[in-house]
Amino acid sequence: MAEHLTEQIVFNKPKIELHVHLDGAIRVETILDVAERRGITLPACTVKEMTHICVVHQPATLTEFLGKFAEYMHIIAGDREAIKRIAYEFVEDKAKEGVIYVEVRYSPHFLANTDVEPIPWNQKEGDLSPDEVVRLVNQGLAEGEKASPRRNSRD
Ligand SMILES: [Zn+2]
Secondary structure, eight states: OHHHHHHHHHHTSOEEEEEEEGGGSOOHHHHHHHHHHHTOOOSOOSHHHHHHHHSOOSOOOHHHHHHGGGGTHHHHTTOHHHHHHHHHHHHHHHHHTTEEEEEEEOOHHHHOSSSOSSOGGGOOOOSOOHHHHHHHHHHHHHHHHHHSOOOOTTO
16 A cells, blocks of 8 residues: 555656657557558457567567567558557657656658668558658647646646
8 A cells, every 4th residue: 555655656746758769659559459440460459468469578688679669560650640649649648647748759760651761561662751750740749739738847
């Protein structure tokens, strides 16, 4: 109980995060949802199973860690709606966690399917360039910010 209370106090504080990877903070529900919409088969069909596949369970090398991106990046990459959505939901999630300032990073090239060499995640060439990915992410972040309740540092 005391432990739970301490945890609650810590997590109720306003926070800042200076280095968060957008493509490492995607909701698993969204991955499943977008895969279904796009007709892409995943190795799992529940949030629990897909989470198990995406999570690093043992201390691992950076290469093993980054290898997890291959489990789901092909679902989001090349899809305008999905890219905007993950940026929007990122802000929504951070706001819920009490984060009042966050620096988010990502590689536009990893989400594009044209003007990039090689085209990542075995995608077919499409018409989504890294420049447009940046615009979509910025739109999603801005809309998420508008929709999320503001907190000030005294909350
Ligand atoms: Zn990093």
